[in-house]
Every structure is written in C-alpha cells, then in structure tokens.
Amino acid sequence: MLGTTFSRRRFLATTGLIAAGTLLSNCSSSSTSTPSSAGSGQATGSTSAAAGSSPAAVKSSKNTITFPIIANPGTLNPIKESSTAEGQVASVIHCSLVRLDPTNFDPKPYLAESWEASADAKSWTFKLRSRVKFHDGTDCTADDVKFTMDKMLDPKVNSARGKQFLLVDSTEVVDPSTVTFHLKSPWAAFPTILAGRWDVVPKHILESVDVASDTSFDKKPIGIGPYTLSEWVASDHLLLKANKNFFLGPPKIDTMAFKVLPDANIQIAQLKTGELDAIPFFPDASIPAVSGQTGLTVDSGAASIWYAMHLNLNRPDLFGDQKVRQALSYAIDRQALIDNLLGGHGQIATGPIIPQITWAYDPNVMQYPHDPAKAKALLTSAGWTQGSDGVWTKGGVKLDFTLSAFQGNSTVDQCATLVQQNWADIGVKTKIEVLEFSTFITQVRDNRGPDGYYSFVSYMTPEPEPDGNYAYFASNNAERGSNFTAYKNPEVDQLLETGRAETDQAKRKDAYFKFQEIVAVDLPRIFLFYPQEHLARHTNLMGLPSSNALRFTENAYFT
Amino acid sequence: MIVYLRRRLWHAAIVFALVNTLTFALVRLAPGLPQIMTGDTLTNADRMQFRHNLGLDKPILEQYFLWWSHVLRGDLGTSWTEHTPVLHVLLTRLPNTLILAACAMLISSIIGITAGVLSAVYLYSPLDYAVTSVGLFGLAVPSFWLGLMLILLFSVHWQLLPSAGMYTLGGSAAITDRLTHLILPTLVLAAGTLAQIIRFTRSSLVDILGEDYIRTARAKGLPERIVLLRHGLRNALIPVITVLGLQLPRFIGGSIIVESIFAWPGVGRLAYSAALTRDYPMIMGVTILISVVVLGANLVTDIAYTVVDPRIRFE
Numbered sequence: 053m054l055g056t057t058f059s060r061r062r063f064l065a066t067t068g069l070i071a072a073g074t075l076l077s078n079c080s081s082s083s084t085s086t087p088s089s090a091g092s093g094q095a096t097g098s099t100s101a102a103a104g105s106s107p108a109a110v111k112s113s114k115n116t117i118t119f120p121i122i123a124n125p126g127t128l129n130p131i132k133e134s135s136t137a138e139g140q141v142a143s144v145i146h147c148s149l150v151r152l153d154p155t156n157f158d159p160k161p162y163l164a165e166s167w168e169a170s171a172d173a174k175s176w177t178f179k180l181r182s183r184v185k186f187h188d189g190t191d192c193t194a195d196d197v198k199f200t201m202d203k204m205l206d207p208k209v210n211s212a213r214g215k216q217f218l219l220v221d222s223t224e225v226v227d228p229s230t231v232t233f234h235l236k237s238p239w240a241a242f243p244t245i246l247a248g249r250w251d252v253v254p255k256h257i258l259e260s261v262d263v264a265s266d267t268s269f270d271k272k273p274i275g276i277g278p279y280t281l282s283e284w285v286a287s288d289h290l291l292l293k294a295n296k297n298f299f300l301g302p303p304k305i306d307t308m309a310f311k312v313l314p315d316a317n318i319q320i321a322q323l324k325t326g327e328l329d330a331i332p333f334f335p336d337a338s339i340p341a342v343s344g345q346t347g348l349t350v351d352s353g354a355a356s357i358w359y360a361m362h363l364n365l366n367r368p369d370l371f372g373d374q375k376v377r378q379a380l381s382y383a384i385d386r387q388a389l390i391d392n393l394l395g396g397h398g399q400i401a402t403g404p405i406i407p408q409i410t411w412a413y414d415p416n417v418m419q420y421p422h423d424p425a426k427a428k429a430l431l432t433s434a435g436w437t438q439g440s441d442g443v444w445t446k447g448g449v450k451l452d453f454t455l456s457a458f459q460g461n462s463t464v465d466q467c468a469t470l471v472q473q474n475w476a477d478i479g480v481k482t483k484i485e486v487l488e489f490s491t492f493i494t495q496v497r498d499n500r501g502p503d504g505y506y507s508f509v510s511y512m513t514p515e516p517e518p519d520g521n522y523a524y525f526a527s528n529n530a531e532r533g534s535n536f537t538a539y540k541n542p543e544v545d546q547l548l549e550t551g552r553a554e555t556d557q558a559k560r561k562d563a564y565f566k567f568q569e570i571v572a573v574d575l576p577r578i579f580l581f582y583p584q585e586h587l588a589r590h591t592n593l594m595g596l597p598s599s600n601a602l603r604f605t606e607n608a609y610f611t
Numbered sequence: 612m613i614v615y616l617r618r619r620l621w622h623a624a625i626v627f628a629l630v631n632t633l634t635f636a637l638v639r640l641a642p643g644l645p646q647i648m649t650g651d652t653l654t655n656a657d658r659m660q661f662r663h664n665l666g667l668d669k670p671i672l673e674q675y676f677l678w679w680s681h682v683l684r685g686d687l688g689t690s691w692t693e694h695t696p697v698l699h700v701l702l703t704r705l706p707n708t709l710i711l712a713a714c715a716m717l718i719s720s721i722i723g724i725t726a727g728v729l730s731a732v733y734l735y736s737p738l739d740y741a742v743t744s745v746g747l748f749g750l751a752v753p754s755f756w757l758g759l760m761l762i763l764l765f766s767v768h769w770q771l772l773p774s775a776g777m778y779t780l781g782g783s784a785a786i787t788d789r790l791t792h793l794i795l796p797t798l799v800l801a802a803g804t805l806a807q808i809i810r811f812t813r814s815s816l817v818d819i820l821g822e823d824y825i826r827t828a829r830a831k832g833l834p835e836r837i838v839l840l841r842h843g844l845r846n847a848l849i850p851v852i853t854v855l856g857l858q859l860p861r862f863i864g865g866s867i868i869v870e871s872i873f874a875w876p877g878v879g880r881l882a883y884s885a886a887l888t889r890d891y892p893m894i895m896g897v898t899i900l901i902s903v904v905v906l907g908a909n910l911v912t913d914i915a916y917t918v919v920d921p922r923i924r925f926e
Contacts, residue, residue: 126692267694287876309780313874321774324767490643532655
C-alpha cells in the first residue's frame with residue numbers, strides 16, 4: 053500500500069506543507085487566545101496608539117512600560133489569586149481600600165478616603181471615595197466591598213487570600229459610600245492586612261456566577277485599578293491600557309505590558325536591550341550584573357522580610373537549651389552574610405519586626421555579634437564537651453544534624469553553606485540538604501515532631517505590621533501553622549494578643565518591645581538579616597517607588 | 612504489512628499505558644504538595660478541603676481508574692494553576708513547539724548533511740577536522756550556556772537579534788519579525804542534533820564510498836558528483852533518517868531548557884512549570900502528548916526505514 057517507490061521529493065513536499073501549515077495555524081491560534089475586546093487579527097497589533105508598526109517605534113515613543121513576570125497567571129481574579137505573578141498583574145488592575153506607604157508601611161487612603169475603629173477595635177468603618185468606577189463604567193460602592201469580603205470568606209470559594217480574614221464576622225453596608233467590618237475579636241492591624249491581600253471585585257458581574265468554578269472573570273478581570281486588561285496571550289504576554297477614569301487621575305503611561313520570562317538571566321538581558329523597562333523584586337545576586345551600566349540603575353528600599361535559622365524545638369536534646377541556641381547565634385557572622393549574599397544591601401536582624409516600622413522596632417534588644425569564643429564558652433557552661441573529632445556532645449547526643457534549604461532561591465542555599473561553615477568553626481557539624489520547594493514546605497510544616505526535621509534556613513515574609521508575626525510565634529500555631537519551630541511561650545502569646553487587640557499605639561509599642569526583648573534572648577528562631585527590596589530600571593523611567601512598585605504604576609513616567 | 616503495523620500498534624499501546632501508569636504513580640508518590648495547597652495562610656482543614664475538591668482523598672487505585680476513564684473519553688481535566696482545560700492549553704502550546712522543532716530539524720539536517728558530506732569527501736583534511744570539532748562543540752556545550760552566550764553576543768552586545776519571545780510586543784508581528792525571533796532558539800536547539808547528523812552522515816558515507824558498487828560507478832565513467840549524490844549519499848542517508856526520527860521526541864519534549872531561556876511558550880516549558888507546581892492534570896497531559904509523539908515518531912521511522920531500505924522487508 054505504501055508502494056515500492058519512495059519519493060524523496062514527495063516526502064519533502066509533504067513535510068514542507070505540514071511545516072507551513074503549522075506556521076500559519078500558529079499565527080491564528082495566538083490571536084484566538086486573546087480574551088479582550090481588542091479583536092485585532094494579528095496577535096499584538098493595534099492595541100493602542102502607542103503600539104507602532106515597528107519595534108523601534110515602541111522604544112522611542114515610550115508610551116509603553118514593560119515589566120517581566122516569571123509565570124503565566126492562572127487567574128486575575130483577586131479572590132482566587134495564589135501566585136506571585138498573579139498578584140503582580142492583579143495589583144495594577146485591582147485596588148484595595150488602603151495601600152501602604154512604601155517607606156514605612158503605614159496604611160494610606162486608596163479606595164477608602166478615611167477609616168476609624170471602634171473603641172474596642174472590633175468594628176472598622178471605612179468611608180469610600182465617591183464616583184469611583186469599575187473599568188466597565190459601573191459605580192464601585194460599599195455593596196461591592198461587602199460582596200468581595202463575603203466571597204473571600206465563602207467556604208465554597210475556598211479563597212487562599214480569604215484565610216487572612218477569618219477574624220471578620222460580618223460586613224455591613226451603612227450607606228453606598230460607607231462600609232463597616234465587624235470582627236470576631238479586636239484586631240488593630242486590620243487596615244494593613246487589607247492593603248496586602250484584598251482587592252475589590254464587581255458585585256454586578258460576579259454575583260450571578262459560581263466564583264469557584266467560573267473562569268471567565270479569571271481571564272477577563274474588571275477592576276477599579278489604574279490599568280485595564282486589553283490583551284492576554286497565555287504564557288507570552290499581557291497588554292494593559294491606562295484607565296483614563298482612574299480615581300487618582302489617569303496614569304501617565306498609556307500602555308503597560310507584562311512579559312512572561314521565566315529565566316532571571318533573560319530578564320536582565322532584556323532590561324539591557326531595552327525590551328524591559330524595569331524589573332520589580334530584583335534579586336540581590338543580580339545587582340552586580342546591572343550596576344555601573346549606563347542607562348540602568350537599581351533602587352533599594354524597605355522589604356517586610358527577615359531571614360532566620362530555624363531549629364526544631366521538639367528536639368529538646370539538641371536545641372531545648374537556650375544556651376545552645378545562643379551559642380549557635382554567636383557563631384554566625386551576620387555581616388559576612390550580608391556582604392556575601394546581599395552585596396551589602398541589608399541590615400543585621402535583631403528580631404522579627406523590621407526597622408522601617410519605626411514605632412514598633414526595638415533596637416536595644418540582646419544582640420549577637422560574631423564571637424566564636426563566646427559560643428564555645430556557652431556550650432561548655434551548658435554541659436557540652438568537645439569530642440576527639442571536635443564535635444560537641446552531651447549525654448550521648450552530638451551537635452551533628454541536618455540543615456535543610458530549598459531550591460530556586462540562591463540566597464537561601466548559599467546562606468546555608470555560609471552558616472554551615474560558621475557552625476563548623478565552633479565544632480557543630482551539619483549536613484546540608486537542599487530540597488525542592490514543595491517537598492521542603494511539606495517537611496517543615498507537617499514534620500516537626502520529635503522525629504521531624506532538624507533545622508532549616510528560610511526567610512519569612514510577614515505582613516508589614518508587628519501583628520504580621522502573630523502566626524510565626526503564637527503557640528496556637530506550634531503544631532500545624534507557621535510557627536515552624538514549635539515555640540511555646542505563654543508570655544509571648546499574651547504580648548501578641550495585647551498587640552493585636554489594643555488600638556492605642558503607645559500600648560501596642562510597649563507590648564511589642566517586650567515581645568522583641570523576649571525572643572531576642574530566647575531565640576525561637578535565630579534571626580539573621582533584613583534584606584531590601586530592589587527595583588532595577590532604566591534611568592529614564594521615573595516615579596516608581598523601589599518597594600511595591602506595581603502598586604504605584606499610575607505615577608510612572610518617562611523622561 | 613498490515614500484520615506488521617497491527618503488531619507495532621499493539622506494542623505502542625502497551626508502552627503508552629506503561630509510561631502513563633508509571634508517571635501517574637511517580638507524580639503521586641513524589642514528596643511535596645501541589646502548589647495550590649502550599650499557601651502560607653492555609654490551615655490543615657483547608658488543605659483537606661482542597662484534597663477533597665481535587666479528588667486526592669480517594670484511594671490511589673480509584674483515582675487511577677477514574678483518570679483513565681476520563682482520558683479514554685478525551686477529557687484530560689482542568690489545570691490547577693492555569694484554571695483552563697489541559698487539552699486547550701496543550702493545543703495552544705503545541706504549534707509553538709512544533710515550529711521550533713521543525714526549524715531546528717530543518718536546519719540541523721540541511722547543515723548537518725552538507726557538512727557530513729564535505730567531511731567524508733575531504734576525509735582527514737583540515738576541513739574535516741574543522742567540521743568534526745565544531746560538531747563536537749555543539750554536542751558538548753550545555754544548551755543553557757550556549758543560549759545565554761548567544762543572547763549576550765547577538766542581543767545585548769551587538770543588538771542584532773531579539774533575546775526572547777516569539778515576536779516584538781506592540782510590533783506588527785510580521786513574518787520577518789517572527790523569523791528573527793526564531794533564529795537563536797533554533798540554533799541552540801539544533802546544536803546538539805547537528806553534531807550527531809554530521810557524524811552519522813560522515814561515517815556512513817565513508818563506509819559506502821568504499822563499497823564495490825561505488826568503484827563500479829566510477830569505473831563506468833560517471834561524473835564524481837553523480838557517484839557521490841546518487842550512489843553514495845542516497846544509501847548513506849538511511850541511518851541518518853533513523854537518527855532524525857529518534858531526535859524528533861527530543862525536539863518536542865527536550866526543548867524545556869531552550870523554551871525557558873528564550874521565553875518560548877511551548878510544551879517543554881509547560882512540562883517544567885507543571886512539574887514545579889505539581890499540577891497533576893497538566894503533568895499527565897504533557898506525558899500523554901509526549902508519549903504519543905515519541906511512539907508515533909518511532910513507528911514512522913521504522914516504516915520509513917523499511918521503505919527507503921529495500922534490504923529490510925516486513926515479515
């Protein structure tokens with residue numbers, strides 16, 4: 053049936069046709085995945101006045117700002133958002149009631165123009181700006197705010213972000229521009245948490261659909277933010293147009309693009325070629341690659357992040373003694389970590405509250421300058437002796453354990469190596485185990501009993517509020533939640549509760565100062581350093597803060 | 612012929628079932644959680660809820676048979692991270708990968724066969740050594756390194772070619788624009804295969820040029836060009852076809868690194884991100900696609916082999 057004569061020419065002609073066919077079908081398939089009303093035949097053409105007919109036109113007219121994202125967003129519905137890329141794109145389309153000052157993380161008016169708490173901090177009333185419109189022209193009112201909160205707390209939606217707001221009991225629409233949240237218990241940090249993980253969605257679109265299963269809004273989001281989605285080619289790019297009716301005034305740059313670029317080196321290459329204008333959350337390790345380049349600069353600012361060594365306190369033979377933890381802390385050369393890992397862009401950590409939150413940060417707690425001799429003296433006084441192999445032992449237990457880290461963040465695994473060396477210098481032996489992230493997180497979350505993990509290095513990203521540390525240190529999170537070291541201290545619990553419930557900032561300050569003094573001595577975690585958030589950008593791009601830049605895109609402009 | 616085909620198809624079906632069963636088991640046995648369950652704020656109850664919603668609380672055998680019953684009805688499920696049907700995602704990504712694969716295959720066979728022939732004709736000449744060393748270089752360098760170096764030179768330093776993506780954002784997406792975006796990823800993807808094709812063409816042609824019928828052809832006064840192309844190359848290409856066929860799956864499934872570096876929205880990158888986020892339906896979808904391509908390529912190669920080489924007959 054195939055015959056005996058095999059013709060190479062026919063074979064080539066056929067394969068050539070197939071190849072041409074795929075090329076053509078690809079051109080058309082990329083435009084079918086466009087969800088927007090742009091309706092252009094070709095994938096990227098004619099989205100706005102800014103899009104010229106040649107690459108050069110885009111570069112010189114500078115009416116388009118291009119950012120990278122590392123993955124294709126699965127959803128742009130803020131209720132369902134769960135990944136970094138999703139949050140980044142969603143943050144220019146949607147807005148919360150408040151947003152945080154990028155220098156000190158104070159909550160500032162956004163959709164809400166003012167707010168106040170009741171005396172017991174259990175109800176919070178927000179006054180909304182008037183005449184705020186969704187991208188489709190519908191008014192955004194208190195009804196939408198209530199709808200959003202209700203959906204986030206709806207068990208059927210199972211919103212990951214909603215888990216932050218389990219303290220919310222009910223939401224009440226007082227009048228079209230006033231909304232009151234009634235909480236189950238007092239919560240002073242409520243506005244700050246709203247700024248981070250909450251964005252209003254339109255009731256009139258979502259009330260008739262099953263939010264959990266419906267995906268049309270995921271792909272065609274309608275918000276009140278400075279930019280509206282106009283084109284989305286899955287896994288390639290998203291194009292957004294300026295929202296001329298944005299309530300803080302129209303953005304200065306007409307078009308915004310997010311390119312899906314999974315490789316960090318390519319992001320840097322594209323920044324250098326001008327294909328990208330800025331890279332938010334620029335990694336410390338990449339700063340040398342762009343510093344000193346003409347036309348490029350890196351801004352650094354506050355980040356709500358701290359790095360720490362975590363010791364499983366459910367292994368009391370090893371880590372139960374406070375002196376052992378202090379010895380391990382003295383053994384670490386933190387300045388060397390900052391110099392080597394962050395290129396000097398960081399600050400020695402004294403506790404879990406970052407210094408930029410000036411009212412709550414206590415600089416005068418116990419500190420641990422690099423001092424190997426003191427570390428050894430502490431171990432000796434705690435009854436440990438150095439064996440013939442130089443490793444400390446006590447009652448048959450050796451200070452020889454596994455140090456876990458995870459892949460994908462070079463700062464974390466290099467940090468593990470440097471700390472391993474520091475500890476080896478005083479006679480503490482560790483074996484580094486670098487796990488894939490999902491394996492790592494399962495291990496430290498679900499496997500922290502007496503037979504669980506030994507130690508790990510990681511960073512924590514609390515909400516930028518002292519109360520953001522509640523879950524990391526409260527004993528009700530010791531078995532399962534984010535209190536990974538299983539630390540239990542009733543006094544700390546009490547202070548965290550006071551800080552959470554009290555609205556008088558002076559009283560909160562007292563509670564958090566005391567909290568910082570206790571954890572600095574007791575060391576439920578060995579705090580290492582506070583890194584900074586960086587924004588790498590072209591020098592002609594102005595107006596963006598270095599921290600949380602994507603929340604302030606309406607201010608960006610080209611010179 | 613029909614009997615042979617039927618037997619081969621049976622073999623293919625068995626291998627297909629085995630590959631997918633193995634992947635299904637490995638994915639579920641691997642430590643770690645799907646990304647949607649690793650959120651900082653999730654409690655254990657939430658995770659149980661997720662497990663229930665996704666059907667992960669059922670016995671693994673039940674999950675396995677449920678999965679097959681869906682697959683056999685053409686339902687590959689919905690991606691957990693993209694919130695889109697897996698089949699739809701695969702079909703939008705596949706053409707991008709095929710374009711890249713087709714170009715890489717075309718480039719590597721044209722350059723590879725030409726270079727191989729030159730090498731064989733001018734055996735042990737400086738040209739032969741140059742071709743073989745360049746080929747060896749292509750095979751030896753890791754593609755992520757080659758990709759980054761090419762980007763550094765052609766995009767960042769000389770600003771001749773775009774560094775990544777399929778077309779210029781906001782540009783006209785004209786065919787020339789798409790072609791310039793194809794050049795670098797095609798080169799990197801072709802590099803490894805190129806070396807193999809050069810080597811196979813060269814050694815096979817060297818063998819054949821020593822055959823009696825070549826001497827006969829020369830003896831009867833045929834021009835050297837005819838001897839080389841019609842009598843030599845035609846026979847020498849038989850093993851090269853096998854190599855090309857075996858490389859096809861590599862182009863489809865093995866382009867993970869190239870697609871990641873060049874931000875090429877194809878199947879390889881999809882496989883990588885699905886594995887990282889533990890997107891089970893997507894991992895299985897990619898596995899099905901790639902196993903179909905590999906088995907199909909093997910089958911086609913075998914059939915092509917029997918067609919081009921008269922010495923091989925169907926039983």
